[in-house]
Amino acid sequence: MSNKTAKWIFYVGTLTSATLFLILTWDTHRQIAALTHAEQLSDEVVAGKKVFQKYNCNDCHTILGFGAYYAPDLTKVYQRRGEDYIRRVIAKPEVVLANSFRKMPQQHVSSSEIDKLIPFFRWVNGIDTHDWPPQDSRKKPLAGAERLVSGSTLSLGAALFKENNCFSCHKLHGVGGDVGPDLDGVGSRLDLETIKKQISDPQSVKQGSEMPAYPELSPQDLQAIAEFLVHQKGGAQ
Amino acid sequence: MITYNSQRVAYPYFVVALLLFGLQVLMGLWLAINYAFTLPQSLVNAFPFATARAFHTNLLVLWMLLGFMGGTYFMVPEESRSELFSNRLAYFQLVLLVGTGVTALIGFLFGWTQGRPLLEIPFELDLVVVAAALIFLFNVAMTLIKAKNWTMIQGTLLGGLIMLALLYLFGIPFYRNLSVDWYYWWWVIHLWVEGAWELVTGAIMAWILMQITGVPRQTVEKWLYVEIGLFLFTGIAGTGHHYYWLGAPTYWLWVGGIFSALEPLPIALMVWDTFRYIKGGQHAISNRVVWTFAIGCVIYHLIGAGLWGFIHTLPPINYYTHGSQVTVSHGHLAFFGAYALLNLTIFYYAIPRIKMIEKFNARPGLLGFWVSGIAMFLMGLAFGVAGVLQTYLERVLGLGYMTAQAQMQFWFKVVIAMGLIFLIGVIMMIYDLLTLKPASQEHGNA
Numbered sequence: 001m002s003n004k005t006a007k008w009i010f011y012v013g014t015l016t017s018a019t020l021f022l023i024l025t026w027d028t029h030r031q032i033a034a035l036t037h038a039e040q041l042s043d044e045v046v047a048g049k050k051v052f053q054k055y056n057c058n059d060c061h062t063i064l065g066f067g068a069y070y071a072p073d074l075t076k077v078y079q080r081r082g083e084d085y086i087r088r089v090i091a092k093p094e095v096v097l098a099n100s101f102r103k104m105p106q107q108h109v110s111s112s113e114i115d116k117l118i119p120f121f122r123w124v125n126g127i128d129t130h131d132w133p134p135q136d137s138r139k140k141p142l143a144g145a146e147r148l149v150s151g152s153t154l155s156l157g158a159a160l161f162k163e164n165n166c167f168s169c170h171k172l173h174g175v176g177g178d179v180g181p182d183l184d185g186v187g188s189r190l191d192l193e194t195i196k197k198q199i200s201d202p203q204s205v206k207q208g209s210e211m212p213a214y215p216e217l218s219p220q221d222l223q224a225i226a227e228f229l230v231h232q233k234g235g236a237q
Numbered sequence: 238m239i240t241y242n243s244q245r246v247a248y249p250y251f252v253v254a255l256l257l258f259g260l261q262v263l264m265g266l267w268l269a270i271n272y273a274f275t276l277p278q279s280l281v282n283a284f285p286f287a288t289a290r291a292f293h294t295n296l297l298v299l300w301m302l303l304g305f306m307g308g309t310y311f312m313v314p315e316e317s318r319s320e321l322f323s324n325r326l327a328y329f330q331l332v333l334l335v336g337t338g339v340t341a342l343i344g345f346l347f348g349w350t351q352g353r354p355l356l357e358i359p360f361e362l363d364l365v366v367v368a369a370a371l372i373f374l375f376n377v378a379m380t381l382i383k384a385k386n387w388t389m390i391q392g393t394l395l396g397g398l399i400m401l402a403l404l405y406l407f408g409i410p411f412y413r414n415l416s417v418d419w420y421y422w423w424w425v426i427h428l429w430v431e432g433a434w435e436l437v438t439g440a441i442m443a444w445i446l447m448q449i450t451g452v453p454r455q456t457v458e459k460w461l462y463v464e465i466g467l468f469l470f471t472g473i474a475g476t477g478h479h480y481y482w483l484g485a486p487t488y489w490l491w492v493g494g495i496f497s498a499l500e501p502l503p504i505a506l507m508v509w510d511t512f513r514y515i516k517g518g519q520h521a522i523s524n525r526v527v528w529t530f531a532i533g534c535v536i537y538h539l540i541g542a543g544l545w546g547f548i549h550t551l552p553p554i555n556y557y558t559h560g561s562q563v564t565v566s567h568g569h570l571a572f573f574g575a576y577a578l579l580n581l582t583i584f585y586y587a588i589p590r591i592k593m594i595e596k597f598n599a600r601p602g603l604l605g606f607w608v609s610g611i612a613m614f615l616m617g618l619a620f621g622v623a624g625v626l627q628t629y630l631e632r633v634l635g636l637g638y639m640t641a642q643a644q645m646q647f648w649f650k651v652v653i654a655m656g657l658i659f660l661i662g663v664i665m666m667i668y669d670l671l672t673l674k675p676a677s678q679e680h681g682n683a
Binding site for chain 1: 271272275276277278281282285286287288290291348350351352353354357411413414415416417419420422455458459460462463465466467469470471472473474476477479480481482483484485486487488489490492496556557559560561562564565631632633635636637638639640642643
């Protein structure tokens with residue numbers, strides 16, 4: 001190869017790639033408003049982003065898959081965990097994650113700051129990430145939670161159990177969170193009425209319970225969830 | 238042996254870089270302990286993982302940049318055949334950077350952070366970094382201008398350093414839109430490690446090989462053009478492999494996928510060039526340590542950055558591995574292979590010359606190389622196994638994040654064990670480099 005050819009490889013290679021990259025960057029800027037629903041990117045959301053940065057959340061959690069890998073990805077946390085759980089875990093990580101073998105620091109995030117984080121996570125949840133991450137995909141049903149609902153225990157109660165984010169805190173057949181008690185075999189421990197009371201008004205069963213109340217559930221839905229749970233017999237695994 | 242007195246300014250850069258390297262590895266071990274064991278809430282509150290991680294990554298960036306800068310100050314006088322424009326500026330700039338680094342680390346402990354991974358340092362400190370970078374570039378450029386002895390290797394080095402400084406600017410502003418924020422975050426991180434830093438690597442590696450093998454300059458410069466041409470061709474558009482899932486258009490899956498699949502090519506060329514130069518060189522290899530580190534660097538670079546990167550930037554695979562421990566595995570192997578070993582190559586080349594040592598005992602350096610190199614490789618594999626487990630359990634089976642992490646515990650313990658061995662290797666190299674002495678006649682086999 002001659003010296004001249006080598007120089008040409010350098011100039012042509014660099015310029016082609018840089019040109020392509022800059023053109024696509026320009027086009028990405030044209031499209032990104034639509035892909036990220038920029039019309040919903042309010043000052044409130046931006047304030048939430050600032051809180052997210054202030055507490056360095058991103059050096060434990062990933063978001064859009066970027067950051068540190070020490071804690072769950074937050075891209076779809078709004079859909080996966082729901083607003084109530086997000087509030088509680090940030091305000092009282094030492095209580096909510098008491099049983100978790102990995103802890104989250106108590107950073108004394110004020111409630112007005114948490115109020116800002118919620119719209120931020122709601123907005124991030126809406127970004128078109130081409131169906132990433134796979135664990136939160138609605139298009140590709142995953143084996144764990146979905147199979148539990150649609151397979152062995154196909155019932156209205158099971159579907160409602162999932163829809164109301166009970167898995168965020170409770171584990172069933174090895175799937176779900178560590179915040180509340182494991183519900184395997186709960187039907188052997190509690191009767192139907194106690195389960196119903198526990199869901200609609202936890203304080204009435206146990207004073208100081210950390211579980212949020214679900215008074216908005218219709219009586220039929222409450223009955224269906226409680227029936228589903230009371231059929232979970234046998235000892236806890 | 239140094240020819241120009243001002244080459245000595247490189248030495249304090251190397252010393253600080255080595256000490257920060259040691260601290261970075263210690264912090265890494267602490268992070269691994271966080272992964273493998275349950276720590277009490279009070280400790281987590283006082284010193285969160287996030288802070289320790291900011292230490293680990295910022296120390297990495299700082300020591301590597303100091304190594305590059307020291308390497309540049311060492312190389313430029315000899316290449317341009319003149320003393321540096323100003324030794325004082327070089328020292329001042331070092332003080333400025335180290336001061337910023339120490340302030341940043343203390344600030345992290347008190348929550349003074351921008352909260353963006355790797356770019357955590359607050360805006361005020363960003364300005365100091367920019368000032369230091371400008372002083373550095375000014376000093377180097379003035380040296381070259383006054384010497385009027387332009388070479389292609391210097392051009393590549395200076396080009397890489399200017400690119401490095403310019404790209405840093407994209408990381409400074411506050412972006413309202415998270416997707417746009419990450420879009421430009423990668424202009425700093427990706428275009429550094431797969432653009433600007435590769436230019437610096439290409440130039441320094443070519444220069445050292447030219448010095449130790451005596452291969453003619455024309456040959457080295459010709460192939461350097463091809464290398465950096467391919468690096469920039471694949472690297473610039475290859476940035477697209479970070480844009481798959483952040484809310485950007487779908488064409489990035491194609492552009493990122495294709496260009497990053499080509500990214501191993503320039504590294505392979507670099508390996509081939511290195512072997513050819515060493516085989517066809519005029520000089521007998523007099524410094525076996527530099528030779529070992531140089532070859533180790535290019536091969537490790539090819540495996541860690543090239544092969545590992547290739548495997549997990551293919552979009553259908555990346556859909557499952559993105560942001561998992563697979564990324565961690567790639568990050569460790571690539572940074573160690575490409576840039577830690579490059580810096581160590583520079584140190585082993587330059588420090589004996591600055592200390593006017595002709596021959597030194599090669600054994601501690603070689604031992605440090607093999608111990609740290611093998612330990613890091615096994616650590617990378619352990620991260621990789623953990624990553625494959627995570628990918629399958631969390632992202633294919635749909636188990637909860639922590640349920641999946643629980644199954645990975647064993648591999649994090651392996652990481653700790655390998656980290657300890659790695660630390661031993663690193664301490665051996667640091668100690669050896671800081672205490673180099675001329676070998677006595679009978680042991681003079683360096």
